Amino acid sequence: MRGSIDDNGNYQKQPVIVQGITGKYGSAHTKLMIEYGTNIVAGVTPGKGGQKFEDKVPIYNSVKEAVDASGAQIAIMFVPAKFFLDAAKEALEAGIKLLVAIPEHVPIHDTMKTIELVKQKDAIMIGPNTPGIIIPKLIKVGIMPASPFSPGNIAVLSKSGTLLYEISNNLTSAGFGQSITIGIGGDPINGTRMIDAFDMVKDDSDIDGMVIVGEIGGEAEEVLAQHIIDIGFKKPIVGYIAGRRAPKEKRMGHAGAIVMGTYGSAESKITMFAKANIPVAKRPGEIAILLAGKMNSQ
Amino acid sequence: MRLLEYQAKELFKEFGIRTPESISSTNIEKGRSDAKKLGYPFVIKAQVPVGGRGKAGGIQKCSSDDEFEIKYPQILDMSIKGEKTRAILLEKMADIEKELYLSLFLNRGKRCYSIIASSEGGVEIESVKSQTIRDVGLANVDDQTAIDVANEIGLNDKQETEFVDMLKRLSKLTIDKEAELAEINPLAILKDGTLMALDGKVMTDDNSNFRHEELLKYQEKSELEKQAEKSGFSLVELDGDIAVIGNGAGLVMSTFDMLADNGGKPAAFLDVGGGATTESVYEALTLISRMKKVKGILVNLYGGIVKTTTVASAFIQAYDNNLIDLPVFARLMGSESDKAKEMLENTKTQMFDSVEDAINSVVQEVNRSA
Numbered sequence: 001m002r003g004s005i006d007d008n009g010n011y012q013k014q015p016v017i018v019q020g021i022t023g024k025y026g027s028a029h030t031k032l033m034i035e036y037g038t039n040i041v042a043g044v045t046p047g048k049g050g051q052k053f054e055d056k057v058p059i060y061n062s063v064k065e066a067v068d069a070s071g072a073q074i075a076i077m078f079v080p081a082k083f084f085l086d087a088a089k090e091a092l093e094a095g096i097k098l099l100v101a102i103p104e105h106v107p108i109h110d111t112m113k114t115i116e117l118v119k120q121k122d123a124i125m126i127g128p129n130t131p132g133i134i135i136p137k138l139i140k141v142g143i144m145p146a147s148p149f150s151p152g153n154i155a156v157l158s159k160s161g162t163l164l165y166e167i168s169n170n171l172t173s174a175g176f177g178q179s180i181t182i183g184i185g186g187d188p189i190n191g192t193r194m195i196d197a198f199d200m201v202k203d204d205s206d207i208d209g210m211v212i213v214g215e216i217g218g219e220a221e222e223v224l225a226q227h228i229i230d231i232g233f234k235k236p237i238v239g240y241i242a243g244r245r246a247p248k249e250k251r252m253g254h255a256g257a258i259v260m261g262t263y264g265s266a267e268s269k270i271t272m273f274a275k276a277n278i279p280v281a282k283r284p285g286e287i288a289i290l291l292a293g294k295m296n297s298q
Numbered sequence: 299m300r301l302l303e304y305q306a307k308e309l310f311k312e313f314g315i316r317t318p319e320s321i322s323s324t325n326i327e328k329g330r331s332d333a334k335k336l337g338y339p340f341v342i343k344a345q346v347p348v349g350g351r352g353k354a355g356g357i358q359k360c361s362s363d364d365e366f367e368i369k370y371p372q373i374l375d376m377s378i379k380g381e382k383t384r385a386i387l388l389e390k391m392a393d394i395e396k397e398l399y400l401s402l403f404l405n406r407g408k409r410c411y412s413i414i415a416s417s418e419g420g421v422e423i424e425s426v427k428s429q430t431i432r433d434v435g436l437a438n439v440d441d442q443t444a445i446d447v448a449n450e451i452g453l454n455d456k457q458e459t460e461f462v463d464m465l466k467r468l469s470k471l472t473i474d475k476e477a478e479l480a481e482i483n484p485l486a487i488l489k490d491g492t493l494m495a496l497d498g499k500v501m502t503d504d505n506s507n508f509r510h511e512e513l514l515k516y517q518e519k520s521e522l523e524k525q526a527e528k529s530g531f532s533l534v535e536l537d538g539d540i541a542v543i544g545n546g547a548g549l550v551m552s553t554f555d556m557l558a559d560n561g562g563k564p565a566a567f568l569d570v571g572g573g574a575t576t577e578s579v580y581e582a583l584t585l586i587s588r589m590k591k592v593k594g595i596l597v598n599l600y601g602g603i604v605k606t607t608t609v610a611s612a613f614i615q616a617y618d619n620n621l622i623d624l625p626v627f628a629r630l631m632g633s634e635s636d637k638a639k640e641m642l643e644n645t646k647t648q649m650f651d652s653v654e655d656a657i658n659s660v661v662q663e664v665n666r667s668a
Contacts, residue, residue: 082508107506108404109476112436115409145601160548162600166631169600186547188406188478215548218406242551245558246567249300249348252554253532253547253569255505256406260479261424283556285654 001074001098001139001180003039013039015072016141017096019063019079019087021045021053026078029102029143030057033076036140042066063094073097076132076141084128085110092121100141101127101191105255111189118191125191129255130183131161142183152177154291155201157194158213159184159220159254163242167213167284174288179206184220186254194220195227202233209236209295211287212278216243217256217264225272236294238287239273239280241266299502302345304387305516306480306498313471315464315482316494320389329370332388338362342369345385346378347518349422354378359391380537384518392494397484398451399423400461402434402468404478410435411472413443413465417451419484439469460493475513476506522585529581531570538563539664541586544598545574553598553653562661565592574599579612580621587622594625594664598653601632606649610638613647627660629653 003013016033020026021043030053034040042060043053049061060066063075075096079087084106091099092114099118106128118125126133132142136149144161148169154176158164161183168178182197184190192200194212201207214221221241228237244266246252248259259265270280279294281287301309304322311317321332322345333340344356351357356378358369376383397419405412413432414423423429430450432443444462448454453461464485472480481499488494502513519527526533532547540562544550550569557564566589570578579599586592599609609630616622626647630638639649650656 081505105505107476107509108478108503109436109473109506112409116436158548160546160551162544162546163548163552166549166552166600169631188404189409193407193409213548215551220407223407240552242548242555245555245564246551247534247536250534251504251532252534252551252567255503257547257551261422263424282559283654284552285652 001133001135001141003139013037014074014139015039015041015070017041017063017066017070017072017075018043019075019077019091021057021059021078022048023078027053029078032146033140036146037138038140041070041072063091063096067094067096074100074141076100076102078102081105081107085113088114088125089117092117092123097121097123099123099125099191100132101125101130102132102143103127104129106187108187108189111187111191115189115191126182127185127187127191129187130185131164133180133182134178135180136178144183148172149181150177152179153206153208154178154211155204155207155209156181156211156213157184157197158182159186159194159215159256160213160242163213163240163284167211167240167287170284170288171211171291174292176209176288176291179204186215186256188218188256190220194224198224198227207235209238209291211291212237212239214239214241214269215254215257216241216246216252216266216269217254217258219264219268221269222272225276225278228276228278236291236298237278238290238294239278240284240287241269241273241280299504299507299513299517300347301500301502301516302347302384303343303498304345304385306500307495309471309475309500310495310498313467315467315471316492317498318390318392318494318496320387322385322387324385326370326374329386329388330366333363333366336388336390340388340390342366342373343387343389344373344376344378344383345387346381346383348379348381351378356383392486392496393489394486394496395489395491396487397496398487399426399483400465400468400485401479401481401483402472402477403481405433408433413439413447415447415451419486423483434469436473438473439466441466456491457487457493464493464495471500475500475510476503477501478503522588526568526585529570529578529585531568531578531582531585533585534567535589536564536566538565539591539593540564540660541566541568541589541592541595542598543568543570543579543582543586543595545570545600549598549600553596553657556653557596557657557661560657560661562596562657562664565589574601574609576608576612576615579609580615583612583616583622587616592624593667594627594660595622596656596660597626597628597630598656599628599630599632601630606630606632606635606638607641610641610647610649613642614645617645625660625663627656627663629656
């Protein structure tokens, strides 16, 4: 994601492909990503091969053609949920190694089938139903607004999109820039689980602390907390769990945000975070304060 | 969607899983003719989308016409944990020797299906200590796995064979219907040694509805929910008096939590999606205007790329068109907020810089008017 230094000592940004570049949503966000500085090298829209996006970015009929022409291994996908499985297969078969899947409402079985292929191809999928990834001021492969984020040393992992923006904005205001923020997504099954995202960033030397933004449903937070205990991770972490006061057995906006019996309850997550020595903020506005406390006591 | 017991049992029958003889109805006239067909005694079972029916009196034995005339209307009018009875299932009683538990559920952590089985059934599975759990991927359960599970919960010989057959059918149902949960609890061993599914719970993946027209007849949506879905929103209706509108599920949940922490009673959870436009906010206010119990509206929008003036004009339109007369307490994060505040002067919408302030004000206002 971070790019590399070429033989001449020049910094080379990672090339990125946009799947569904000509749709309303895809084109709007492609413009914003380019504005942010993301190196968008190609787009894919079947039937529109040969055209150019904004007179600059070449459009191809298939991901394979786009990959062959550009060498990109990162793709961001804007396609209707119904077409997700086919589009994801196409990307992975074409050699995409990091797939950022934006669509919401993807059927769970389609996500599960995609994950099988992701494993076979030794690739990574973020999402579906994710706002994407951002390394502030360097690269944005996602739909998040630019304004909340600033460069720094805090990693933020979040199931929710807008809450990620809100919390990153609070962190930025409090002087905590972000090294990277990753949207896990609000679906029951995620290509990159919280624990996977944690493992991706935990050894980065530029990370001084972490914020985990969870929500009711599933057990991703509990599993992560146990993992943090098991490996003895010592950098400061602050947590937040949305949906503490939500009624049981009701889906709260996200397909994955549902408490079944005690499975997925906020209490269970908060209890496990406490065991892992992770304080949990009661409101988003409290996170930066708790983080400052943790950082100072280290 | 979460299917009611009788709906789950219709699927069980379709997939060849044995259930007691039963007939469902939604009015007593149909109920009376069902009762004749079935013959006494039977049980009258409230069909509600929550557990704990038995304890709440939602399942009662019935042995005569007189009893039927009293109990049927009583159970039909019942509310269990805030859920009204949707329908009534009349069901023949089974001669139970022992109750077991069996389910296939979507294991979110492992990203596969898992079988849970237990030799203790008829109670909530969380309270059961001896559980057998087997991860089975996204494929139909094979014979050997099914046999292992049967043996682990103490079934052998003919019962093992029947259990294996039932588990494989349940697995086929789970895959074919894209269920997140397919549960048989209790799974009974009858006095004659055969197995039967006495109660069922099935939850399917709403996002796969477009592939399952056959399930849509089970979908239960209020007019408001249908309207919300058309607009691409998600709505959860609740018992309180403050409607919560926001963009993004996490942000709305967070707002909801803070409101409840501060003594507010949410009447609605309304997520208008990641963005926010004049149209979407106006649409959201239209939905809320139809909810009679709402006394105040709390709005929390995190724009980033949204102009707050765009949102402000939605409120102004809503007042101008007499859509709402309710006070709105809004926290709008985004550009041009000074201009938006100016626009909203002399309206019933107050703008706040922090959501905490907006929450305090809406709770005060609603409590004052109560």
